Amino acid sequence: MAELSFHGAAGCVTGFCARIVTGRATVLVDCGMFQGPKSLKALNYEPFPFDAREVDAVLLTHAHIDHSGLLPKLMRAGFKGKIWSTGATRDLCAVMLPDAGDIQESEVRQLNRRNQRRGRPPVEPIYTVRDAHRTLELFRTVKLQREVEVAPGVTAVFWNAGHMLGSASIEVRVDEGAGEPMTLLFSGDLGPGGRDFVADPEGPSGVDHLIVESTYGARARPTPDPATRRRMLAEELREARAAGGPLLIPAFAVERSQEILADLEILVEGGDIPPVDIFLDSPLAIEATEVFRRRGFSHAMGRNPYEGLRSSGRLKFLKDPADSDGLERLAGWHVIVAASGMCEAGRVRKHLKRLLWRRDATVLIPGFQAAGTLGRFLVEGASRVRIQGEDIAVRARIRSLDIYSGHADAEALAAWAKARGPVAGMTFLAHGEPESLEGLRGRLAGEGFAADRLAIPALDDRYVLQRTDAELQPGAPRLPAGAGARPDWHNARSALLLDLNERLEAAADDAAREALLARLAAALEQVDQGQGAASRGAPG
Template identity: 35%
Template sequence: MNITFLGATQYVTGSCHLIQINDHKILLDCGLIQGDYEQAQKNYDDFPFNPASIDAVILSHAHLDHSGKLPLLIERGFKGEIFAHPATIDLCEVLLEDAGYLNERGAFWENKKRERQGLELVEPLYTQQQARNCLRFFKPVPYTHKTTLMSGVTLEFHDAGHILGSCIVELDLNENNHSKKVVFSGDLGHAGAPILKDPTCLTKADIVLMESTYGDRLHRNWDDTWEELGSTIRNAHSQRGNILIPAFTVGRTQELLYCFNKHYDDWQLDNWKIFLDSPMAIKSTNIYSKYSSIYEDDARKDAQNCGNPLNLPNLTMTSSTEDSMALNRIQSGAIIIAGSGMCTGGRIKHHLKHNLWRHQSHVIIVGFQARNTPGRSLVDGAEWLTLWGEKIRINAKVTTPGGLSAHADQQGLIDWYKNFKNRPQLVLVHGEPEAQKILAEKLNTDLNIKPVIAEYNQCIEL
């Protein structure tokens, strides 16, 4: 009985961990590696195991850095079941098919260049159809519903509060009368965030795998965050420019819409035309509306008493390419929410091209920006951004409200772990090296424990 760490080891994306028990193999997540071109190319590598040997996958949530290689796993031989929350399955239908589309489009344009150069053509990582085929492997598991996956393995999901349907994974393992409780945090949400409940606190485990994305920092408190966001919107209107918000299509987009609704008058949002410019975000927002029963109390009451809390009187959802292109003719008065969240693709890149060089423009960064992404360059104060080979001068004002995060901060991570009464063995995953080092030192100082910082292909016996 052991766990091998095969992704998100001293890196934020590519979540994948292998549990071996009773001659069975179970994957926790099977996510894409995201970042620059060199990092993304690693997704084409062979899996460090035979996909046909995997009996089951347990999926913590729908974000592609946790789910995005599932179609590839199936294409290469996996025939088991994928256990996930029902909302996660609905979101995966949207996210994985979109990823397949982007793969196909990327391969198409790459092959155009290769044909002219007489080079060998490339295949997409996987196609839209392969993404659709993935859906028949999913098996829904609601929160707090104990499910026996196979002999010696019992699963229970708990709300992680990160995105809709996100799960903390609790596994009871038994091999040769030797029992262990494994808890995988998945991605832990930021307590007090809109729409979703706070992460569930558990009290018992033998080993805990915990994310550490923001292990080196504290988030700004929510009141100050909303004040900065509202102030930025009000000030931007007087400067007669546009506001661009690169937002993850699942989670952050819906939080923004909910908060725009709650603060509509205070933030003077009636002065703006608001556009949700992402077909995937539009579909995801509809899924969020479907699952209001798992919202936190205030949001659930809003949905019950006042209708859809994700709707706004001046919100336009632009699905078509033509409608999206038309937004680039707007010189002022538009708030454009578009993917991708790290500005690595999607429609936001086109809007950046048309607005970054304008002094009147504003860019509000509302999510984590991985190393070597355009979004990270904006946060780090770059003077230029290269888009499609063209250097764009960054004259727009870039704002990063510190509290807008879907991940727990350092204190949130420590507080969540402190609920385990027996101080179980702790392994840090899903974080950059410096953040993990700082978090480990803080845990040692505060709780007198020495967590393991997972390394690639490291195996821990249970």
């Protein structure tokens, strides 16, 4: 018997963290940072819903921050065990976690300056650069398909997940000393297969319990072959060039940036697009590129496609903020690749502020955008957005080209899950928004999975596992069901302020503007009066 709890990416796509508790050990699978609506990101600052000092080991599927980003916080909270990962994942975390700590420190410094002016108390970062470096000392690396004991009575086997460099699905075997060990298989993030940069996902068959990601669980998204992918990218580049202005590509600093840069180099070298200056404006992506140059060999291509990125005369790496600011002086067509991929942080927001209002500019969104993120609003056609407190009109060409996603679509997810069968116990669907989770549940039911053996855990749900069964235990989640997969009141406030400003600007004269503000003030007064009446009528 063992317990399995879901403390992240339950009902949403970020912050994955699963906790396995046996009679002899406690093991986490991933410890990711929440991203998306502010109410969801606020969980990053709250205490863990478990005692970090009791965790014996962490099994890390891959380096993306929504799976690894709270490891330094775990260490600060008292975790002293080992973090098991592939070598490539460890090398990527060595650049990603300190960068995340630096972002935390920088953002908190800015916030505390604002808080000081507002008379509010100072806050502390979730963790620091130093915390991240201390966490890296806890890593131990494993090779694929080799069993390793990670805690008393718990062994693990890592399988290629095909999602990104170093990514793995993790088979966990729990041996309580009586009977056959119980086997749990965590998919991690699964790749779509058929790509030239990353191998196809693999995994064992005949597991007891299966935990599957569901990012694209309701969506069929055929993955184009490499030649078609590059043709599609070339067409977007030609159209952006015809528009006359810069092309901005918001891309995740790790994997997405390197793949796009490699394809850009191939297109220019092959004469498919005219020579163009390409700027990689992300210190993290620049450091990660070095890892790809060392470890990015592709068996499908028979070479490492990232080796030549440093020597290219067309590609310029911008580490210094002053170099990034200098892009504002450039005229005409050029390409900027900047993080973050969902437009939520980093230098890309600065470029969006100066380019979104320009009709000659193009913004190309190359992957999945979580609910409540700026990238999602742009893809869905927002005419105005708020960036760092400023209202920005969206006049640029907004293009979405979902051909670089590292996630399998619904058909590929179902095929991977089916190949892991027979599943003796439950199949848990995580890492997806509600529509995707329900979509994958329906698809798996149609593939022969018993409907009563398909579970969609909510945040902090805890199950007691037998080899062939699982029983949900009562508990109190930190967020209402589905709250992390939809825009929250922060997003609603931004939308209201944008609408108010547009109406004020469109009003006929100052008298009309004053009348509109008076009606708004009267409505707020009515709300205050209603709340006061409710409080007076409440029982003491």
